Amino acid sequence: MTAYKEMSKAELEALKKTLEEKYEDVKGKGLKLDMSRGKPSATQLDLSMKMMDVLNSGTELKGEEGIDCRNYGTLDGIKEAKDLMAQMCEVPAENIIIYGNSSLNIMYDTVSRSMTHGVLGNTPWCKLDKVKFLCPAPGYDRHFKITEFFGIEMITIPMTPTGPDMDLVEKYVSEDPAVKGIWCVPKYSNPQGITYSEETVKRFANLKPAAPDFRIYWDNAYNVHHLYEDDQDFLLEILEECKKAGNEDMVYKFASTSKITFPGSGIAVLAASKRNIAEIKKQLSIQTIGHDKVNQFRHYHFFKNMDNMHKHMMKQADILRPKFEAVEEVLDRELTGLEIGSWIKPKGGYFISFEAMEGCAKAIVAKAKEAGLIMTDAGATFPYGVDPKDTNIRIAPSYPTPEELAVAADLFVICVKLVSIEKILASK
Amino acid sequence: MTAYKEMSKAELEALKKTLEEKYEDVKGKGLKLDMSRGKPSATQLDLSMKMMDVLNSGTELKGEEGIDCRNYGTLDGIKEAKDLMAQMCEVPAENIIIYGNSSLNIMYDTVSRSMTHGVLGNTPWCKLDKVKFLCPAPGYDRHFKITEFFGIEMITIPMTPTGPDMDLVEKYVSEDPAVKGIWCVPKYSNPQGITYSEETVKRFANLKPAAPDFRIYWDNAYNVHHLYEDDQDFLLEILEECKKAGNEDMVYKFASTSKITFPGSGIAVLAASKRNIAEIKKQLSIQTIGHDKVNQFRHYHFFKNMDNMHKHMMKQADILRPKFEAVEEVLDRELTGLEIGSWIKPKGGYFISFEAMEGCAKAIVAKAKEAGLIMTDAGATFPYGVDPKDTNIRIAPSYPTPEELAVAADLFVICVKLVSIEKILASK
Numbered sequence: 001m002t003a004y005k006e007m008s009k010a011e012l013e014a015l016k017k018t019l020e021e022k023y024e025d026v027k028g029k030g031l032k033l034d035m036s037r038g039k040p041s042a043t044q045l046d047l048s049m050k051m052m053d054v055l056n057s058g059t060e061l062k063g064e065e066g067i068d069c070r071n072y073g074t075l076d077g078i079k080e081a082k083d084l085m086a087q088m089c090e091v092p093a094e095n096i097i098i099y100g101n102s103s104l105n106i107m108y109d110t111v112s113r114s115m116t117h118g119v120l121g122n123t124p125w126c127k128l129d130k131v132k133f134l135c136p137a138p139g140y141d142r143h144f145k146i147t148e149f150f151g152i153e154m155i156t157i158p159m160t161p162t163g164p165d166m167d168l169v170e171k172y173v174s175e176d177p178a179v180k181g182i183w184c185v186p187k188y189s190n191p192q193g194i195t196y197s198e199e200t201v202k203r204f205a206n207l208k209p210a211a212p213d214f215r216i217y218w219d220n221a222y223n224v225h226h227l228y229e230d231d232q233d234f235l236l237e238i239l240e241e242c243k244k245a246g247n248e249d250m251v252y253k254f255a256s257t258s259k260i261t262f263p264g265s266g267i268a269v270l271a272a273s274k275r276n277i278a279e280i281k282k283q284l285s286i287q288t289i290g291h292d293k294v295n296q297f298r299h300y301h302f303f304k305n306m307d308n309m310h311k312h313m314m315k316q317a318d319i320l321r322p323k324f325e326a327v328e329e330v331l332d333r334e335l336t337g338l339e340i341g342s343w344i345k346p347k348g349g350y351f352i353s354f355e356a357m358e359g360c361a362k363a364i365v366a367k368a369k370e371a372g373l374i375m376t377d378a379g380a381t382f383p384y385g386v387d388p389k390d391t392n393i394r395i396a397p398s399y400p401t402p403e404e405l406a407v408a409a410d411l412f413v414i415c416v417k418l419v420s421i422e423k424i425l426a427s428k
Numbered sequence: 429m430t431a432y433k434e435m436s437k438a439e440l441e442a443l444k445k446t447l448e449e450k451y452e453d454v455k456g457k458g459l460k461l462d463m464s465r466g467k468p469s470a471t472q473l474d475l476s477m478k479m480m481d482v483l484n485s486g487t488e489l490k491g492e493e494g495i496d497c498r499n500y501g502t503l504d505g506i507k508e509a510k511d512l513m514a515q516m517c518e519v520p521a522e523n524i525i526i527y528g529n530s531s532l533n534i535m536y537d538t539v540s541r542s543m544t545h546g547v548l549g550n551t552p553w554c555k556l557d558k559v560k561f562l563c564p565a566p567g568y569d570r571h572f573k574i575t576e577f578f579g580i581e582m583i584t585i586p587m588t589p590t591g592p593d594m595d596l597v598e599k600y601v602s603e604d605p606a607v608k609g610i611w612c613v614p615k616y617s618n619p620q621g622i623t624y625s626e627e628t629v630k631r632f633a634n635l636k637p638a639a640p641d642f643r644i645y646w647d648n649a650y651n652v653h654h655l656y657e658d659d660q661d662f663l664l665e666i667l668e669e670c671k672k673a674g675n676e677d678m679v680y681k682f683a684s685t686s687k688i689t690f691p692g693s694g695i696a697v698l699a700a701s702k703r704n705i706a707e708i709k710k711q712l713s714i715q716t717i718g719h720d721k722v723n724q725f726r727h728y729h730f731f732k733n734m735d736n737m738h739k740h741m742m743k744q745a746d747i748l749r750p751k752f753e754a755v756e757e758v759l760d761r762e763l764t765g766l767e768i769g770s771w772i773k774p775k776g777g778y779f780i781s782f783e784a785m786e787g788c789a790k791a792i793v794a795k796a797k798e799a800g801l802i803m804t805d806a807g808a809t810f811p812y813g814v815d816p817k818d819t820n821i822r823i824a825p826s827y828p829t830p831e832e833l834a835v836a837a838d839l840f841v842i843c844v845k846l847v848s849i850e851k852i853l854a855s856k
Contacts, residue, residue, distance in 0.1 A: 037500065045498040049485040056484070057477040070473040070690040072465065100528045101720045108715040115544050116554060116578065126544060126554040142714075149714045150544060262498040265722040286577045287536040289570075292529045292720070294693035 001337030004420055009428050016421045019414055023371065026411045031372030033408045038190070038350035039399045040259055040316075047315050048261040051302040061297060069293040075285055076277075081267065081296035087306045088224065089255050089271045090237045096271045097280065100291045103256035103268040107217060108146050110252060110270070113283050114180070115150055119213035120249065120279055125152075125180060134172055134182035136164035138353060138381035138392045140190040143183040143219070147383075154383035157182075159189070163196035166203045177210040181217050187235040188222035191381055191394035192353040193346020195233035205241035207250065216251040222349040224313045225259060227321045233347050239271060248273040257299060259350065260313065267292075267299050320350075323397040323405050327352055330409035340420035352395040353381075360419045361390045367415040373408050429765030432848055437856050444849045447842055451799065454839050459800030461836045466618070466778035467827045468687055468744075475743050476689040479730040489725060497721035503713055504705075509695065509724035515734045516652065517683055517699045518665045524699045525708065528719045531684035531696040535645060536574050538680060538698070541711050542608070543578055547641035548677065548707055553580075553608060562600055562610035564592035566781060566809035566820045568618040571611040571647070575811075582811035585610075587617070591624035594631045605638040609645050615663040616650035619809055619822035620781040621774020623661035633669035635678065644679040650777040652741045653687060655749045661775050667699060676701040685727060687778065688741065695720075695727050748778075751825040751833050755780055758837035768848035780823040781809075788847045789818045795843040801836050 004012065055061070061069040063078040076082065077098025086093040099106050118124040125131045132153045135144055139159075147154050155172060157164045163186070172179050184204075186196040196204075204216055218238055226232045242248045249272075257266035270280065303309045328345050331354075335341055342355045356364055361378035368375055376394040379387045395412070397405055432440065483489070489497040491506040504510065505526025514521040527534050546552040553559045560581040563572055567587075575582050583600060585592045591614070600607050612632075614624040624632075632644055646666055654660045670676045677700075685694035698708065731737045756773050759782075763769055770783045784792055789806035796803055804822040807815040823840070825833055 039500050042496060042499075045496070048498075049487075051485075052483040052487060053485045055480040057479075057481045059477075059480060068470060068473070070476075070693060071470075072467050072686075072691040102716045102718075105716040112540055112544060116540060124554070126552075142717075145714050149711070258500075262722060263500040264718050265498060265720045283577070286570075286573050288530045288533040290530075290692050292693045292723070294690060295720070295723070 003337065003339035004424055005339060009425065012421050012425055016418065016425070019418050019421070023367075023414050023418060026407070026414065027371040031407065031411070033372060033400055033404050034374045035396050035400060035408055036374045036376045037399070038259070038396045040263060041319065041399050041401070044316050044319050044398070045262060047312065048302070051261055051298060054298045054301045055294070061294060063293070063297065067293070069297045072289045074293055075281060075288075075290050077291065078293050078296050078300070081300045084300055084303060084305070085255075085267065085269045086271070088309065089220070089253055089269060091239050091253070091271045094274060095239065095277060096269050097277060097284065098291060098296055099268045099270060101256075101258070101264055101266055101268060101295075103219065103221065103254040103258070104142055106254055106268055106270050107143070107219065109287075110217070111146055111150055111152075113280070114213070117283065119215065120275065122213035128178070130178045132176065132179045134164075134169060134179060135383045136182070136184060137383060138191050138387075138394070139183060140185055140219070141376070141380040141385070143217070144383045147183070152180075155179075156383055156388075159192060159194060161194060163194065163200035166200055170203065170207060173207050173209045173214060175210060179209070180211055180213055181215050183217050183219065185219050185221055186238070187220055187233060188225060188346055188349025190221065190349065191351035191392070192344050193349045193351060194344070195235055198236050201236040201238055201241055205238060205245045205247060207247070209250070214250065218251050218253045220253055220255050221259070223255060224309060225316070225350070226313065226348040227317050227324060228347055229314055229317070231347055239273070243273075249275055252276065260309065260316075261299065261302070265295065267296055320398055322402055323400070324352065326402055326405045327395060327397045327409045330406070330413055334413040335416065338417070338420075341416055350396060350398055352397065354393040354395055355391050356393060356416060357391070357420050357423055359390045360416075360423055361387060361393050363419040363422075364415045365393060367419060368412055371411055371415075373411050431765065431767035432852055433767060437853065440849050440853055444846065444853070447846050447849070451795075451842050451846060454835075454842065455799040459835065459839070461800060461828055461832055462802045463824050463828060463836055464802045464804045465827070466687070466824045468691060469747065469827050469829070472744050472747050472826070473690060475740065476730070479689055479726060482726045482729045483722070489722060491721070491725065495721070497725045500717045502721055503709060503716075503718050505719065506721050506724050506728070509728045512728055512731060512733070513683075513695065513697045514699070516737065517648070517681055517697060519667050519681070519699045522702060523667065523705060524697050525705060525712065526719060526724055527696045527698060529684075529686070529692055529694055529696060529723075531647065531649065531682040531686070532570055534682055534696055534698050535571070535647065537715075538645070539574055539578055539580070541708070542641070545711065547643065548703065550641035556606070558606045559608050560604065560606045562592075562597060562607060563811045564610070564612065565811060566619050566815070566822070567611060568613055568647070569804070569808040569813070571645070572811045575611070580608075583607075584811055584816075587620060587622060589622060591622065591628035594628055598631065598635060601635050601637045601642060603638060607637070608639055608641055609643050611645050611647065613647050613649055614666070615648055615661060616653060616774055616777025618649065618777065619779035619820070620772050621777045621779060622772070623663055626664050629664040629666055629669055633666060633673045633675060635675065637678065642678065646679050646681045648681055648683050649687070651683060652737060653744070653778070654741065654776040655745050655752060656775055657742055657745070659775055667701070671701075677703055680704065688737065688744075689727065689730070693723065695724055748826055750830055751828070752780065754830055754833045755823060755825050755837045758834070758841055762841040763844065766845070766848075769844055778824060778826055780825060782821040782823055783819050784821060784844060785819070785848050785851055787818045788844075788851055789815060789821050791847040791850075792843045793821060795847060796840055799839055799843075801839050
């Protein structure tokens with residue numbers, strides 16, 4: 001294939017005409033497809049329906065430690081669920097608290113508590129003139145929304161194939177005491193699908209923060225969310241690494257079963273050092289009497305152990321993999337060699353990240369929308385919703401059917417080509 | 429019966445000796461009873477076990493509006509659950525948000541959001557020098573813990589048989605702009621079982637706050653928690669009253685099914701004006717993607733309508749009523765005429781409130797504890813855990829069996845008598 005920028009104006013004009021016809025053709029079909037969010041499909045959710053058989057009116061809802069799961073109490077979760085979730089988080093059970101249904105909610109509450117009460121005896125952030133967070137980008141829009149909501153200044157850190165640019169991270173963290181946190185999705189990152197390298201994790205664990213209340217917000221959302229049985233990324237466990245480095249209080253880990261069982265009806269978990277956990281439990285005891293132990297019981301008895309959870313996740317992978325590959329196949333076939341975009345083929349997670357030519361992402365997303373394909377807003381993957389180069393587009397292939405995806409991917413590449421040609425023509 | 433204070437020193441000494449023998453006798457039995465918290469008994473929880481049959485792997489978990497309850501989204505709750513909960517809260521469905529499992533958590537979050545972001549455009553409380561809450565007392569200890577945790581100054585408002593002392597409430601609210609809220613349990617109040625009179629509710633609705641961001645925290649925890657089918661208290665609906673008074677933004681209502689189905693696995697709800705709801709939903713959309721819709725679906729299909737919920741609550745009443753009456757019977761029989769304590773017989777709720785002689789509550793609770801009966805800490809029903817007259821004791825009869833309650837009540841009255849005699853003797 002010839003790169004577009006090598007083509008003549010006339011060639012591009014002709015190509016544009018053909019593409020516009022194709023575009024109008026697709027548009028005429030009245031599509032209504034949503035590829036905006038990392039939402040599991042109904043088929044994936046069906047995999048967990050047997051969890052609804054775990055409990056019936058004859059079940060004795062007693063936890064291993066004799067706790068009546070129906071009643072009040074047990075702030076940090078029932079033992080068997082803690083044991084299971086601790087394994088999922090690769091930390092000892094004493095380092096975790098089981099919350100409600102949403103890890104996002106835990107992250108919000110963690111920032112909120114730091115604002116009003118500070119972190120381990122340090123000044124509450126709301127009493128400080130300036131609080132800053134580092135935001136590796138492209139990243140997860142909902143992370144950035146939380147820090148924006150609390151008026152925290154966000155500093156964009158570029159992503160590299162091995163994780164955030166650690167030279168920059170180290171510089172900011174060690175030099176600026178206003179830097180209180182960094183958002184990370186360390187495995188199969190949102191949206192690029194990048195897993196932080198061992199070196200990156202070790203550099204994180206060995207940070208020397210200027211602020212004693214600096215924390216790494218380690219949102220390990222996709223820890224067991226592989227696409228391939230035999231080709232998986234490995235992420236070094238950070239709490240242990242921090243401990244080795246004498247930094248065990250420096251990290252909060254977050255996870256949930258939202259994309260394992262049911263989004264909205266899963267269980268979420270926080271993992272941290274014993275000192276952090278003790279402080280957080282003190283606050284939590286004011287906020288609630290306890291979370292949903294019946295759902296903890298239900299989840300534990302559905303999985304029983306990590307082996308079953310991994311098997312379950314391979315069934316999820318069998319549903320997701322063809323969708324990712326369908327999109328990748330179209331991108332490969334239609335865009336290779338044109339030099340109008342690049343993409344990463346992730347081994348897990350929920351997204352494909354597409355890098356368009358500079359200044360084209362917004363226009364591509366708008367063009368797709370006009371023809372009935374909703375994608376994540378361009379810019380959303382950056383702090384304040386502004387992608388400085390306007391290049392990143394997050395593709396979320398999980399929700400549509402494979403047939404819909406084929407149509408969607410075809411439409412997407414038409415939009416990429418059209419917008420790119422217009423861009424190139426404008427500069428010729 | 430002769431009042432103790434009319435008895436001679438010798439008579440009291442003799443009585444004391446007999447009571448001490450009885451006390452030692454009970455103490456020797458090695459009791460271990462907990463009457464400290466308003467915790468439903470296992471028998472009550474059994475009433476909701478059929479809710480575990482609502483869902484199985486064959487259920488189509490589609491909400492009325494076509495929403496897949498298993499997936500992300502629907503921030504304020506599925507329609508049918510909102511309709512049901514709105515009826516329970518006696519407000520239109522557009523005025524409610526369904527949350528997770530805990531109304532305490534909603535209250536905490538409401539205070540926390542006011543601290544960090546303010547209320548409807550007003551200055552965030554964390555930026556103010558002083559924030560105060562009015563605390564009708566005796567009241568709910570967990571309310572007071574929230575305001576204490578946020579460094580909010582608490583002002584005790586005495587309770588009367590018709591609710592808080594409204595002269596004082598009106599004075600503080602209209603004169604002091606630092607007064608931002610008041611904690612209320614308006615029906616079958618915790619711990620006294622008092623229901624606010626119509627006049628009280630109307631005076632609340634017609635408050636003229638000095639602070640534009642003053643809010644009534646209306647924790648209607650026991651709205652449907654009657655003890656008698658034919659003798660129930662009636663509480664005027666406050667949101668409607670506030671609306672009539674042109675004050676519709678002034679109240680937040682809280683409720684949950686914690687003491688209807690399962691504590692810890694119920695659904696909780698916030699009701700407020702449309703303007704408040706809109707503001708809160710904006711914040712909530714940053715905090716979470718949505719709450720547990722499967723549990724909303726489960727609750728809706730278990731009850732279907734308020735009629736069934738009321739029938740269900742009458743079954744709860746059938747279990748609770750004999751327990752309340754067992755305690756009341758012992759108090760009546762053993763303490764009437766002695767002038768060493770008074771109590772209210774509530775028509776609903778979870779507590780019996782006992783007023784001991786001044787300076788005796790702590791000693792009574794300690795004495796009961798020594799013999800194996802755990803009661804709510806004396807003082808807990810007041811701000812900062814300090815009951816200025818040391819008179820109030822909260823009795824929670826819901827959890828023990830009727831047999832245990834008989835023993836517990838007997839022990840309790842022995843402790844009341846002994847401590848009172850010591851008090852009277854000391855002043856003779």
